Amino acid sequence: MIVKRGMNCQFAFSGSKKDFMLASSAIFRRQQFLIRSLGSCTNQTHQKRMQGTKALSGTSLEPDAEHILRAITPTLDRNKHKGMAGKIAVIGGCREYTGAPYFAAISALKIGADLSHVFCTKDAAPVIKSYSPELIVHPVLEESYSVRDQDKLSISGKILAEVDKWMERFDCLVVGPGLGRDPFLLDCVSKILKHARQSNVPIVIDGDGLFLVTNSLDLVSGYPLAVLTPNVNEYKRLIQKVLNCEVNEQDSHEQLLALAKGVGGVTILQKGKSDLISDGETVKSVSVYGSPRRCGGQGDILSGSVAVFLSWARQHLSTAEGGTSISKINPTILGCIAGSALMRKAASLAFQNKKRSTLTSDIIECLGTSLEDICPAC
Ligand SMILES: NC(=O)C1=CN([C@@H]2O[C@H](COP(=O)(O)OP(=O)(O)OC[C@H]3O[C@@H](n4cnc5c(N)ncnc54)[C@H](OP(=O)(O)O)[C@@H]3O)[C@@H](O)[C@H]2O)[C@@H](O)CC1
Numbered sequence: 001m002i003v004k005r006g007m008n009c010q011f012a013f014s015g016s017k018k019d020f021m022l023a024s025s026a027i028f029r030r031q032q033f034l035i036r037s038l039g040s041c042t043n044q045t046h047q048k049r050m051q052g053t054k055a056l057s058g059t060s061l062e063p064d065a066e067h068i069l070r071a072i073t074p075t076l077d078r079n080k081h082k083g084m085a086g087k088i089a090v091i092g093g094c095r096e097y098t099g100a101p102y103f104a105a106i107s108a109l110k111i112g113a114d115l116s117h118v119f120c121t122k123d124a125a126p127v128i129k130s131y132s133p134e135l136i137v138h139p140v141l142e143e144s145y146s147v148r149d150q151d152k153l154s155i156s157g158k159i160l161a162e163v164d165k166w167m168e169r170f171d172c173l174v175v176g177p178g179l180g181r182d183p184f185l186l187d188c189v190s191k192i193l194k195h196a197r198q199s200n201v202p203i204v205i206d207g208d209g210l211f212l213v214t215n216s217l218d219l220v221s222g223y224p225l226a227v228l229t230p231n232v233n234e235y236k237r238l239i240q241k242v243l244n245c246e247v248n249e250q251d252s253h254e255q256l257l258a259l260a261k262g263v264g265g266v267t268i269l270q271k272g273k274s275d276l277i278s279d280g281e282t283v284k285s286v287s288v289y290g291s292p293r294r295c296g297g298q299g300d301i302l303s304g305s306v307a308v309f310l311s312w313a314r315q316h317l318s319t320a321e322g323g324t325s326i327s328k329i330n331p332t333i334l335g336c337i338a339g340s341a342l343m344r345k346a347a348s349l350a351f352q353n354k355k356r357s358t359l360t361s362d363i364i365e366c367l368g369t370s371l372e373d374i375c376p377a378c
Pocket residue numbers: 096097098099100101176177178179180206207208231232233234296297299300
């Protein structure tokens with residue numbers, strides 16, 4: 001029996017010494033937990049207050065992501081026509097991977113883009129179409145095994161022409177989810193990247209797209225509308241290639257800044273426990289609590305989300321009258337902050353509902369509610 005005497009927590013205890021130790025250590029742990037919780041509440045309140053004043057000033061590391069989400073998400077207006085809320089294209093999807101391009105493309109729609117295209121290999125297309133009738137799927141890419149050497153030049157020309165027909169209409173490309181690493185296919189995608197760049201179309205590069213650009217940095221170097229979204233492995237490869245050293249976790253901000261500068265000022269979103277974002281000028285961090293589930297495909301949701309928010313940020317900045325509080329921030333950075341914060345909020349919500357069985361599709365189902373919470377549609 002435990003009797004609590006007053007506030008100083010002394011106990012009358014009947015039982016063995018071992019029982020007493022166990023019980024008191026449990027109480028001690030509970031007390032510590034409460035103290036930590038109080039501390040973190042105070043910290044959070046303090047942090048919120050700080051965010052209110054500093055978040056958008058460019059000096060704060062952790063920006064007010066909700067404010068950014070509210071500012072850049074377009075209103076729903078009956079005068080708008082189809083396409084005005086964003087047209088996104090994902091270049092990815094091969095024999096092995098059909099989930100990744102689907103996750104990226106459907107996430108873009110679930111957040112609020114009007115049209116989402118997927119350019120994938122011929123084998124992957126019927127599979128991706130069967131996941132969703134909402135996606136516009138182009139079975140245009142080819143892998144080496146299906147192309148004779150003598151046909152490569154003409155086929156690559158046809159692929160490029162097919163993508164070019166659409167290029168100028170897209171607000172953003174996502175290149176790489178489930179793309180695979182076939183050399184002929186990657187060669188065609190290099191050409192698509194060059195055309196996108198010539199047309200000033202923003203590009204989010206993820207997954208195997210990062211494998212491609214890490215080996216051919218010229219494809220993105222110096223292009224301010226390029227966003228790279230590396231995971232731990234992809235980041236390591238980029239650091240080795242660009243800075244010729246190993247990842248340094250002690251100086252992670254400085255190293256990310258140097259990496260983004262080293263690739264000519266592209267924006268890099270380094271995914272992890274906290275997401276770190278830099279364009280070579282500034283570093284921002286998104287640490288909104290996400291989910292402890294690490295199922296595959298969450299990076300794909302992120303790349304589709306960043307594509308939408310980056311398009312919306314550009315649209316917002318081009319139409320905003322005078323200086324809004326975020327008008328001086330690079331739209332690629334705004335897109336990354338918004339995409340990362342929403343993805344993490346949705347992951348947290350999905351985990352509350354599904355716990356260990358949380359899957360990527362559960363997180364996608366929470367994207368709408370999570371955005372609605374921050375930024376109601378009406
Ligand atoms: N459903 C689908 O279609 C999906 C398809 N996807 C597509 O797959 C393609 C390849 O992408 P990727 O992410 O598997 O390749 P990459 O980063 O080289 O990792 C390879 C290996 O590295 C390891 N590893 C990974 N993270 C680590 C970490 N944090 N810390 C330590 N180790 C870590 C881990 O190896 P392991 O633990 O098994 O040794 C992992 O298996 C790409 O196109 C992508 O879009 C995915 O989007 C998922 C959903």
